[in-house]
Amino acid sequence: MPLKLLKYGLARDYPVTGDIPATPDLRKSYDVVIIGGGGHGLACAFYLSKYHGITNVAILEKGYLAGGNTARNTTTIRSNYITPEGIAFYKEGVELYGEMSQELDFNVMFSQRGQLTLAHSETTMRSFHLRAEMGKHMGTRLEVVDQKQVQELCPHLNMDYGGALEILGGLWHEDGGTARHDAVAWGYAAQASRRGVEIHQRTEVESINVNGGRVQSVTTNRGEIACGQVMIACGGANYEVAMKAGVRLPIRCYPLQAMVTQPIKPWLHTLVSSVSLHTYLVQSSRGELVIGGGSDPYQSYSTRSTLDMKEHLAQGAVHMFPFLQNMRLLRQWAGTTDMTPDYSPIMGASPLDNLWLDCGWGTWGFKATPVAGKYMAQTIANGKVPDILRPFGMDRFTSFELLNEMGATAASH
Ligand SMILES: Cc1cc2nc3c(=O)[nH]c(=O)nc-3n(C[C@H](O)[C@H](O)[C@H](O)COP(=O)(O)OP(=O)(O)OC[C@H]3O[C@@H](n4cnc5c(N)ncnc54)[C@H](O)[C@@H]3O)c2cc1C
Numbered sequence: 001m002p003l004k005l006l007k008y009g010l011a012r013d014y015p016v017t018g019d020i021p022a023t024p025d026l027r028k029s030y031d032v033v034i035i036g037g038g039g040h041g042l043a044c045a046f047y048l049s050k051y052h053g054i055t056n057v058a059i060l061e062k063g064y065l066a067g068g069n070t071a072r073n074t075t076t077i078r079s080n081y082i083t084p085e086g087i088a089f090y091k092e093g094v095e096l097y098g099e100m101s102q103e104l105d106f107n108v109m110f111s112q113r114g115q116l117t118l119a120h121s122e123t124t125m126r127s128f129h130l131r132a133e134m135g136k137h138m139g140t141r142l143e144v145v146d147q148k149q150v151q152e153l154c155p156h157l158n159m160d161y162g163g164a165l166e167i168l169g170g171l172w173h174e175d176g177g178t179a180r181h182d183a184v185a186w187g188y189a190a191q192a193s194r195r196g197v198e199i200h201q202r203t204e205v206e207s208i209n210v211n212g213g214r215v216q217s218v219t220t221n222r223g224e225i226a227c228g229q230v231m232i233a234c235g236g237a238n239y240e241v242a243m244k245a246g247v248r249l250p251i252r253c254y255p256l257q258a259m260v261t262q263p264i265k266p267w268l269h270t271l272v273s274s275v276s277l278h279t280y281l282v283q284s285s286r287g288e289l290v291i292g293g294g295s296d297p298y299q300s301y302s303t304r305s306t307l308d309m310k311e312h313l314a315q316g317a318v319h320m321f322p323f324l325q326n327m328r329l330l331r332q333w334a335g336t337t338d339m340t341p342d343y344s345p346i347m348g349a350s351p352l353d354n355l356w357l358d359c360g361w362g363t364w365g366f367k368a369t370p371v372a373g374k375y376m377a378q379t380i381a382n383g384k385v386p387d388i389l390r391p392f393g394m395d396r397f398t399s400f401e402l403l404n405e406m407g408a409t410a411a412s413h
Helices: 003-010 039-051 084-104 120-137 147-153 180-196 237-242 307-320 321-328 366-381
Strands: 029-035 057-060 117-118 142-146 169-173 198-200 206-211 213-222 221-233 254-262 271-274 279-283 291-296 331-341 346-349 355-359
Touching: 003 307, 029 039, 039 057, 039 180, 039 355, 084 120, 084 180, 084 366, 117 120, 120 169, 142 147, 142 221, 147 169, 147 206, 180 198, 221 237, 221 271, 221 279, 221 366, 237 254, 237 331, 237 355, 254 307, 271 307, 279 307, 291 307, 307 321, 346 366, 355 366
Parallel strands: 029 057, 029 221, 057 198, 117 271, 221 355
Antiparallel strands: 117 169, 142 169, 206 213, 213 221, 254 291, 254 331, 271 279, 279 291, 346 355
16 A cells, blocks of 8 residues: 555545545525435535526435435436436436536446347237337437347347247337536535535424415424524425425325345346336446336335345346346335325425425436436526426316326336
C-alpha cells in the first residue's frame, strides 16, 4: 500500500470536503418544504434552485439521504409504456438521463444498453405489437423481434425451457438502460445544496398542520417550521404522510424484492425480462447479476426478504440462463412500493392549496426521477400544473380518466 494512502487512512482530518453539507439547524420557515429526501425530493429541489431561482428550500428526510426506495431499486430506465401520456412522460425521463452526468457534473453511469422483454405466448406477442406501434408513433425506439433476433440480441438465452415456455419473440427497446441510483441522488443533492437548498437528514415529519385549506406548518422531531409550499415525496410512506394533512391517497403498499449474485465477468449486455416468468435480470457495472420480479402478492409494510421470493426469482433466472444454477447469491432486500389502482403515479395538486403530490411511484419511479423533478419544480414555482403532468392528477380517480399501465409495469418496472 502506498505510504501516502496509509497516512491518509490514519489521519484525523481529511483534506477533501463531502459533497453534501452536514445537517444545519432548522430555520423557522422556508418558501418550500419537501418531505422525503429520496431521488424525487432531491431532483425537485435541484430544478427549483437551478431553473426557478428558488433556494429557500428545506428537504426533510427522516432517515439518511436516499435510503428509501431510491437505494433499493434495480435501476431499470425505459419508456416502453402503453398509454400516450405515460410514453411521453417517460420518454422525456430517458432523455434527461442521457444528459444527467453533464447536468450534475457527477457521473451517474447511465448505460443505455437496451431492454429485451420476452414473449412465451401468442397473446403476449399480440400485445407487444400494440406496444411497439404505440411506442414508434410516440417516437421511442421499440420493435417486435422474432426468435432469431432474440438469439442475436442475447445469445446466452435458453430458447426452449424444456418445451414448457418456448420463447416466441420479444419486444426490443433500444432506449432502455440503467444508471447508478446512489449517484443520481448524490448528484442532485450536491448541486441543490451548492445553490443553498438545505438537506435535513434524520428529520421526520410527525404532523402537518392545516388551517384554512392550506398547510401552515409541519412539526418535525426537531421542531416546527412554517412553509410556503409543501411537496410530499415519501415513497412507501406517501399514504401515511398525506394522511397527516387529512389527504387520503388511492394507494396500497406492497413489498417488492430483488437480489444480486456474486460478480462475474460481463456477459449479459442487455436488460432481459420475461412476462411469464415474472423475472428480470441485468448485469451491474460491478458484474453482479441483479434479479427482480413482481411485487409480493399481499399488502404489507414489511421490508424483510422472503425465501419464497428468492426461490421464485432463482427459478426464473435459471430457466432463462441454465448455466447460472451454481451462482451464489450475495444479497436480497425489499422496499415498500406505493401502488395506485391504475399503475400510474399521482403528480400535481392536492385538495389543499399549497400541498403538492409526487406519489404513487410503486415499482416504476426511479426512471422518472429527473422528469418528475423537473415538472414538479415547475408546478411549485408557477403554482400551476404543466400539461405533461395534468393526466396524472389525483382527480382522475373521481373523473374515471384512468391511465392503465398495468401491462407495462408488471414484471420489469
Ligand atoms: C426492489 C425494488 C426495485 C425497483 N426497481 C425499479 C426499477 O428498476 N426502475 C424504476 O423505475 N423503479 C424501480 N423501483 C421503484 C423506485 O425505487 C421508486 O419508485 C423510487 O425510488 C421512488 O423515489 P422517491 O424519491 O419517490 O422515494 P424514496 O426513495 O423512497 O424516498 C422517500 C423518502 O421519504 C422519507 N420519508 C418517509 N416518511 C417520512 C417522514 N414522515 N418525514 C420525512 N421523510 C420521510 C423516506 O425515509 C425516504 O428516504 C423499485 C423499487 C424497489 C423496492
